[in-house]
Amino acid sequence: MNSLWIMLTGALVAASCGFLGCFLILRRMAMLGDAISHAILPGIVIAFLFSGSRETLPMLIGAAVVGLLTVFFVQLLHQSGVKSDAAIGVTFTALFSVGVVLVSLYAQQVDLDLDCVLYGEIAYVPWDTWEWGGMDMGPRAVWAVGGVFLISLLVVGLFFKQFKLCSFDPAMAAAVGIPVLLFHYLLMTLVSLTTVASFESVGAILVVAMLVVPGATAYLLTDRLHVMLFISMGIGVLCSVFGYMLASWLDSSIAGAMTAVSGVLFLLAFLFSPRHGVVAKAIAQRRVRVQNRQTKPASH
Amino acid sequence: MNLWLALQDPNTQWVLAGCILLGISSGVLGCFAFLRGRSLMGDALAHAALPGVCLVYLLTGSKSIGLFLIGAGAAGLLATYCITSISRHSRIKEDTALALTLSVFFGIGIVLLTYIQHSASGNQSGLDKFLFGQAASLVSSDVTTMMIVSGALILLTILLFKEFTLLSFDAGFGRGLGFPMGFLDALLMLMLLMTVVIGLQAVGVVLVAAMLIAPAVTARYWTDKLSVMAVLSGLFGAFSGALGTLLSTQLENLPTGPTIVLAATCFFVISLLVSPRRGVLVRLIRFLRLRSKVLHEDVMQALYERMEEPHHLQAGSLTFGIEEHELAEKSGKSTAAVRKALRGLRRQGYVRAVDEASGHRRWTFTPEGLKKAHGLVLNQRLWDVYHMNEDRYASQHIDVNREELASQLSDETLAQMLEQLHAYNLTPKLNQHVPAASQLHPTNRGGLSV
Numbered sequence: 157m158n159s160l161w162i163m164l165t166g167a168l169v170a171a172s173c174g175f176l177g178c179f180l181i182l183r184r185m186a187m188l189g190d191a192i193s194h195a196i197l198p199g200i201v202i203a204f205l206f207s208g209s210r211e212t213l214p215m216l217i218g219a220a221v222v223g224l225l226t227v228f229f230v231q232l233l234h235q236s237g238v239k240s241d242a243a244i245g246v247t248f249t250a251l252f253s254v255g256v257v258l259v260s261l262y263a264q265q266v267d268l269d270l271d272c273v274l275y276g277e278i279a280y281v282p283w284d285t286w287e288w289g290g291m292d293m294g295p296r297a298v299w300a301v302g303g304v305f306l307i308s309l310l311v312v313g314l315f316f317k318q319f320k321l322c323s324f325d326p327a328m329a330a331a332v333g334i335p336v337l338l339f340h341y342l343l344m345t346l347v348s349l350t351t352v353a354s355f356e357s358v359g360a361i362l363v364v365a366m367l368v369v370p371g372a373t374a375y376l377l378t379d380r381l382h383v384m385l386f387i388s389m390g391i392g393v394l395c396s397v398f399g400y401m402l403a404s405w406l407d408s409s410i411a412g413a414m415t416a417v418s419g420v421l422f423l424l425a426f427l428f429s430p431r432h433g434v435v436a437k438a439i440a441q442r443r444v445r446v447q448n449r450q451t452k453p454a455s456h
Numbered sequence: 457m458n459l460w461l462a463l464q465d466p467n468t469q470w471v472l473a474g475c476i477l478l479g480i481s482s483g484v485l486g487c488f489a490f491l492r493g494r495s496l497m498g499d500a501l502a503h504a505a506l507p508g509v510c511l512v513y514l515l516t517g518s519k520s521i522g523l524f525l526i527g528a529g530a531a532g533l534l535a536t537y538c539i540t541s542i543s544r545h546s547r548i549k550e551d552t553a554l555a556l557t558l559s560v561f562f563g564i565g566i567v568l569l570t571y572i573q574h575s576a577s578g579n580q581s582g583l584d585k586f587l588f589g590q591a592a593s594l595v596s597s598d599v600t601t602m603m604i605v606s607g608a609l610i611l612l613t614i615l616l617f618k619e620f621t622l623l624s625f626d627a628g629f630g631r632g633l634g635f636p637m638g639f640l641d642a643l644l645m646l647m648l649l650m651t652v653v654i655g656l657q658a659v660g661v662v663l664v665a666a667m668l669i670a671p672a673v674t675a676r677y678w679t680d681k682l683s684v685m686a687v688l689s690g691l692f693g694a695f696s697g698a699l700g701t702l703l704s705t706q707l708e709n710l711p712t713g714p715t716i717v718l719a720a721t722c723f724f725v726i727s728l729l730v731s732p733r734r735g736v737l738v739r740l741i742r743f744l745r746l747r748s749k750v751l752h753e754d755v756m757q758a759l760y761e762r763m764e765e766p767h768h769l770q771a772g773s774l775t776f777g778i779e780e781h782e783l784a785e786k787s788g789k790s791t792a793a794v795r796k797a798l799r800g801l802r803r804q805g806y807v808r809a810v811d812e813a814s815g816h817r818r819w820t821f822t823p824e825g826l827k828k829a830h831g832l833v834l835n836q837r838l839w840d841v842y843h844m845n846e847d848r849y850a851s852q853h854i855d856v857n858r859e860e861l862a863s864q865l866s867d868e869t870l871a872q873m874l875e876q877l878h879a880y881n882l883t884p885k886l887n888q889h890v891p892a893a894s895q896l897h898p899t900n901r902g903g904l905s906v
Contacts (some may be wrong), residue, residue, distance in 0.1 A: 189555065
């Protein structure tokens with residue numbers, strides 16, 4: 157039962173991250189996802205210090221606020237003439253440092269382990285259950301991640317057309333009257349929420365892997381956005397199942413193993429994708445070369 | 457602990473020396489990474505170092521820094537290769553490739569790290585210090601390694617400074633000159649990698665990227681010359697290293713790595729605000745000044761053009777003046793803005809108020825103001841004529857970004873333009889000496905004193 161809960165949590169994390177990650181990849185903001193996932197650390201710690209407990213809601217709020225602040229700072233620095241990659245680098249390292257310093261200074265009050273923040277402890281998920289009305293409702297993490305996943309499904313589902321247009325052609329979207337900036341911040345809010353809901357399970361850094369890798373893999377396999385979204389969620393589930401198996405075989409971190417599996421899946425897609433894979437391209441090139449060789453003498 | 461006492465402590469001295477060295481070398485190399493648009497590469501290299509370090513430990517079982525450096529270097533090279541080949545051979549963009557490689561390598565590193573920890577081969581403690589760094593644990597042998605590596609890096613940078621400058625600004629030109637740009641790029645990457653690796657122990661995987669980025673961005677605010685920028689960036693790096701280390705000795709539980717990063721960020725924020733040429737404050741002041749100047753000029757033009765209108769002119773507008781709301785209407789600005797501008801102009805002695813006592817305040821020019829406004833209006837109208845007949849004046853090499861047109865023209869062209877103005881009936885009619893239109897002749901250069 158426990159392993160089932162762990163796999164379910166992992167699958168939910170990977171699917172919800174992969175789902176939003178598709179949009180990040182299409183908008184070339186993968187590193188912004190990385191930045192947000194690092195930068196929410198101070199938000200989590202401050203929410204912790206204020207609420208004094210590990211309640212999910214204050215953490216979600218704190219993280220969402222800091223996540224939006226990160227995006228805002230990056231944009232502000234970019235507008236004042238700093239290159240965007242440097243702006244991302246300066247912002248997230250600064251915020252992450254603030255978080256680490258806060259954790260270290262209030263180590264007694266804050267029941268947060270830095271290792272746990274970095275690579276999560278999905279193995280303890282089944283024991284941290286949520287009781288409601290005296291009933292055991294199952295692991296809290298499942299509810300948190302599942303809830304956030306539902307929210308992002310709902311928001312993206314409602315505004316799918318707008319998100320799609322903003323991802324592929326922001327100028328056109330602005331021209332037809334879609335508030336591009338609003339959707340940008342909406343997406344970033346969803347990313348922050350998902351990140352913080354997932355971070356307990358997989359840790360701040362591996363969230364990035366879940367955000368980027370399934371989406372990138374799906375991007376190599378299809379040319380249609382909604383297919384890409386489904387594939388990335390499916391890959392997330394695969395990562396979770398195989399990652400859990402790998403981790404129990406090696407007796408290592410489950411989150412790390414999930415990332416490693418996602419890396420392997422990406423490598424497979426990179427090599428063998430029917431249209432964009434390296435092998436398919438090589439075969440196509442060879443065919444063209446052979447054709448050329450056959451047609452050339454004929455033309456002379 | 458007292459600051460002076462802390463400095464006496466040989467341990468602190470080693471840590472301080474290590475952090476300063478790290479600051480210098482990462483600051484200098486960070487400049488090139490920044491200019492090549494590779495700021496986040498340091499982040500990827502640092503994360504990728506983790507599996508390298510773990511593998512070396514798994515294979516050799518030793519915890520020597522030298523071996524770790526080799527392992528981290530090899531993993532970093534592999535990561536660089538992955539990033540470039542993913543973005544070259546598929547439709548995945550470079551930023552995604554970067555994030556992907558970074559996180560997958562780190563994930564593998566975490567798997568290896570936890571595998572090592574759980575397999576409990578004893579002497580594994582200290583490996584996870586690479587995650588956040590532990591500057592306090594730097595000892596003399598580590599600092600010696602750091603000193604050798606960073607010394608070599610800085611020396612190499614000085615020797616190849618010209619080549620790296622070329623690489624940063626115009627790699628294509630460099631290739632044309634016959635420099636091996638691909639090799640230099642790879643070398644720069646390798647040097648970045650070495651900096652990251654020696655920084656790992658001090659500030660850790662997650663934050664070492666900051667040491668590459670923050671000093672370079674800070675230095676960029678103070679200069680436009682690469683050589684100065686590299687020196688400044690090294691200095692900023694060194695100062696943040698020193699400041700962070702000293703601060704963390706003063707407070708218990710304050711980790712050194714993040715404190716160094718925060719010190720570097722403070723330098724950055726200060727520079728962002730107050731740097732003399734690109735600082736936010738300076739630009740704000742410049743912007744406000746420009747806005748007020750434009751407002752003043754607009755109001756002066758509005759006043760002039762209102763006075764110039766025939767019915768006003770006949771009513772003796774120069775003596776009786778124009779009301780504020782009329783100026784607001786003419787210039788399209790709010791009455792409050794117009795009033796503010798008029799007050800400013802009165803301070804400068806360009807306008808004066810008439811009939812102030814009767815409640816209907818009206819404004820007119822002082823002789824000096826009239827001369828100035830005449831110049832403004834004439835310049836504006838000459839520009840209008842120029843833009844209406846651009847093809848005709850195209851041979852004049854006019855710089856449209858300069859404010860004044862008349863000084864850019866030859867006498868002949870100016871006369872031609874004034875004649876055209878006259879034909880359009882646009883010649884400014886009010887003048888200090890000749891307040892009536894009829895007396896103005898185009899050949900007297902429109903009253904322009906150039």
